[in-house]
Amino acid sequence: TWYDPDFDRVLIEQSIAKQYGVLPSEQENLRYTDWAKMVGGLMDDTPLGRVVAIRAETDREVVRKMTPDQRDIRSEWAKFRAGSKTKEVHQEQMKQLQAMIAGLFGR
Numbered sequence: 070t071w072y073d074p075d076f077d078r079v080l081i082e083q084s085i086a087k088q089y090g091v092l093p094s095e096q097e098n099l100r101y102t103d104w105a106k107m108v109g110g111l112m113d114d115t116p117l118g119r120v121v122a123i124r125a126e127t128d129r130e131v132v133r134k135m136t137p138d139q140r141d142i143r144s145e146w147a148k149f150r151a152g153s154k155t156k157e158v159h160q161e162q163m164k165q166l167q168a169m170i171a172g173l174f175g176r
Contacts, residue, residue: 084115093173101171
C-alpha cells in the first residue's frame with residue numbers, strides 16, 4: 070500500500086514531549102482515549118502544530134515567501150493527500166492511524 074502509517078509519528082512524539090513533558094513510549098498505563106486527547110490538544114507552538122500551519126496555509130503571498138524547507142513540507146503533504154481521494158482509502162488510513170497511535174503505547 071502507498072500509505073505510510075508513520076507519516077507524522079515523529080512530529081506527534083516530539084510535540085507530546087514538548088508540550089506535556091512525557092515520552093509516549095514511556096507511558097505504559099496511559100489509555101488510548103487519554104492519548105488521543107493529548108494529541109487533540111497539541112498547541113500551535115509544537116513541531117506538529119508548526120507543520121500543520123504550513124500545510125494549511127492558503128494565502129498565496131505567504132506561500133510565495135516560504136522557505137525551501139517549508140515548500141518541501143507542503144509538497145510532501147500534497148503528495149500524501151493525493152493518494153487519499155476515495156472514502157475507502159480514507160477509512161483505511163484512519164484505521165492505520167489509530168493502530169499507529171495505539172502502538173505508540175505498546176497496545
